[in-house]
Amino acid sequence: MILQTALLIGLVIFSVLAIALKDLLKSAISLAVSSLLLGIIFFRMNAPYAGVFEISVVAGLITVLFILTIALTKSGDEVRESKLVNWVFPLVFVAFLVIDALVMKGLLGKVPALASGPEAGTFGEVLWRGRTLDLVGQIAVILAGVFAVLALFRKRDKHD
């Protein structure tokens, strides 16, 4: 229980850091650490597949992509950010924590749930037999992402 709480607190702290830090590199690394912690939490909650994907894809692959991108871009003009963000985000965050603490515990006890059996079948069966349409959707999302990158980083030759 203590370990679980520590992991959850760490997850929140690193997620907040990922948003709040100004240095992109540090921000990307915080995000990687937070998803590593999330992966461990998944493992401890008996969801090994989710854990493996979280750690390999989000903590691993995406972090590498982020760091590569940061390394490839030049430090350009200073972007002025609104000062509003500095106090709005902590305010919203604290408000969320307070509401969460007040509401969630009482609420969770009241959630009615049907008795659901353990997930039917192996991971492969669930993915290929159960959620095939989602795979089509995933392919479409990847296509959209690739085309978006091609479109947004094309040479601006014709348009003003």
Added chain:
Amino acid sequence: MIILFVVLPLIVAGILPLVGKVSRRVLPDLLANATLLFLLVYAAVAGRALIAGGAVLQQSAWLGEAVNLRLALDGFSLLMLVAIALVGFAASLFSIDYMEHYGAKANYYALYLVMIAGMNGLVLATDLFSVYIFLEVAAVASYALVAFGLGHDELEAAFKYLMLSVAASAFIVAAIAVVFGMTGSLDFAAVASALQELNAGPVLVIASAFFLLGFGLKAALVPFHAWLPDAHPSAPAPISAVLSGLLIKVSGVYAMTRIFLNVFGLTPALSTVLMWLGAVSLVVAAFLALGQKDMKRMLAYSSISQVGYVVLGIGIGTPLGIAGGLFHLFNHALAKGLLFLTSGSVQQATGTRDLDEMGGLAKRMPITAATNLIGALSIAGVPPLNGFWSKLLIIVALVQAGHPVFAVIAVLASVLTLWYYLLMQRKAFFGKLNEKWASVKEAPFWMTAATVLLALLCVGIGILFTSTITTWIQPAADVLADGVHAMTGSWGF
């Protein structure tokens, strides 16, 4: 083969960048338009035969083995499919000439077709998580399309749109998680019947609130509308037409009504919330539209206002109200698509969207001016155009259901709508021709053809409104009016 609606645009999108290497313009134009024309004909001709015996569920096989590619087609999804194919085809015809100066046409069409596939997938999906995934497919493609011009405004608008859309997705996923936690299922029919067994009052309220926030943001209902007046005007005109005409309705209104009416069941409280949201959007956005000087921004506010009508109509929950709401959804898709396309013609000819700089353009661009007038009068609800009948249905339904105050609001907002559209007509197309525009010419052939197509539909549906309602709208309204029974009764395997 219902799956074609999703897979065909995806396959064509996949090969378009390769085709673009061979032919930069002609082949991508041809391929994309042919695909959309095929989908339009397929939906309009084969669709009705498919659902003649009630809703169809199709499960596909892959190499002889049944895989879980489950899609369902009923009256409501068919209406949406036809609307998507119709406006999608018109906007892609328009793109042939309009997107010429943006470059990277193959890439543009690829993104465009992925967006269409996402919308089609969403209206055919049979479970909550698939709805979410296809919502994201359409959204990711639309972010890139909004930013397609790569100018400062476009990028800023796309970023703002992305941020608010991500917040919307987060709410939607949270709601799905709550529902899954309670019922142990994601399938519409299974969730609907499980919720009947559970006494899930307060938790269902939370799930509904999350869905309302998420889909409210996607549909840009007031007070969740901040992103739309930036995103829609900044996009290239055909994309504005699809975003305002289709995307906010598919990923906002369709998803919301499908889940609230067919899965959760419309409670009186939910009905009241929807009606208020609709009425507030209707009035607030109409006032905001009045003050706009930017032509496309005025149209964008008008979209928020008209989605308000749709939600108000569906929110009543009576069969007539639902039919009115859906009819208005369809009519608005056509008319707003038309208006955004004509605004694109004007912008391309004059290089400005500022209404104060325009004037007298009807003399130089008679077809654009005439089609724009038809679109404007249709949305304002002037008889005998299509928009009049749908607004009339909504107002009659409001009076019948005992909501005279809402009916008065709807009528007054309609007057406001006519007011700002007449302002637009006067400033842009009528009056003295601004000397700057003496050499302006009518829009190129395909752009004009697309607007004429939509304008003819607006007039035609207005005249043949009874047959449109009986063939397309009533089957859709029946599904929604059937409530939870529509899912549990006919969608089981």
